[in-house]
Amino acid sequence: MAKIILQNVRCSYVYVNTTNKNDKYSIQPLVKKNSPDHKKLLKAVDAVLTEKFGSDAAKKKGKFKLPIRDGDEERDGEEYEGMVFFNANSAKKVGIVNRSNEPADEADIEDYCYSGAYFHVSINIYPFDAKDGGKAGVAVGLNNVMLRKQGERLDGSVAATSEFADFAESGDDDLEDDF
Numbered sequence: 001m002a003k004i005i006l007q008n009v010r011c012s013y014v015y016v017n018t019t020n021k022n023d024k025y026s027i028q029p030l031v032k033k034n035s036p037d038h039k040k041l042l043k044a045v046d047a048v049l050t051e052k053f054g055s056d057a058a059k060k061k062g063k064f065k066l067p068i069r070d071g072d073e074e075r076d077g078e079e080y081e082g083m084v085f086f087n088a089n090s091a092k093k094v095g096i097v098n099r100s101n102e103p104a105d106e107a108d109i110e111d112y113c114y115s116g117a118y119f120h121v122s123i124n125i126y127p128f129d130a131k132d133g134g135k136a137g138v139a140v141g142l143n144n145v146m147l148r149k150q151g152e153r154l155d156g157s158v159a160a161t162s163e164f165a166d167f168a169e170s171g172d173d174d175l176e177d178d179f
Helices: 036-053 106-112
Strands: 002-015 025-032 083-085 088-090 095-097 118-128 137-149
Touching: 002 036, 002 137, 025 036, 025 118, 025 137, 036 118, 036 137, 106 137
Parallel strands: 088 137, 095 137
Antiparallel strands: 002 025, 002 118, 025 083, 025 088, 118 137
C-alpha cells in the first residue's frame, strides 16, 4: 500500500460529507497529465502492482484493473482535457479540515464541498485480488481532505446566496408583509 497527499487538485463527484449512490464517501481528483502528482501516482501504482503481484506485474498492466484513467479519452468536458482522473472511495466518513487545519464547520463544507472546488487529498493506493471472474488490480482509498479554494462548479449550479444577491433585503421584515 502507498499513501499519497495530492495538493491543490480540482475534484469532481465530491461526496465527502454525504455518501454517494453506492453508500460510499468518494471524490474524483483531476490531475494534470505529466505533472509531478501524475508521475507520483503512476510510480505508486507500479510499486503496489510489483509488491502484490510480482516483478513482471508493472510490465503487464493490461492484465490488471488500474485506477488512473485518461480524461481526454474517457470523458467529455473541458475540465477533463489534459487531465487524468481516478475515483477515491471510503466506507467510513473522511476527515474534513479547513485551510487552518481545523475541523471544517458546516459553513466551510457548504462553501467548499462541491464538484469543481480544490482540495488537498490524502489517499491510499492498494491492491485487490480478482473476484467473481473479474481482474485483480489496484484501487484508491480516500482518507481525508483539506478544503483549499473554490472553483467553477462543474455541475452548472450556483450557490443560493449568489443567485438571489440582487433580491436581498435588509432588516427583519416579516414574510407575510409581501402577501
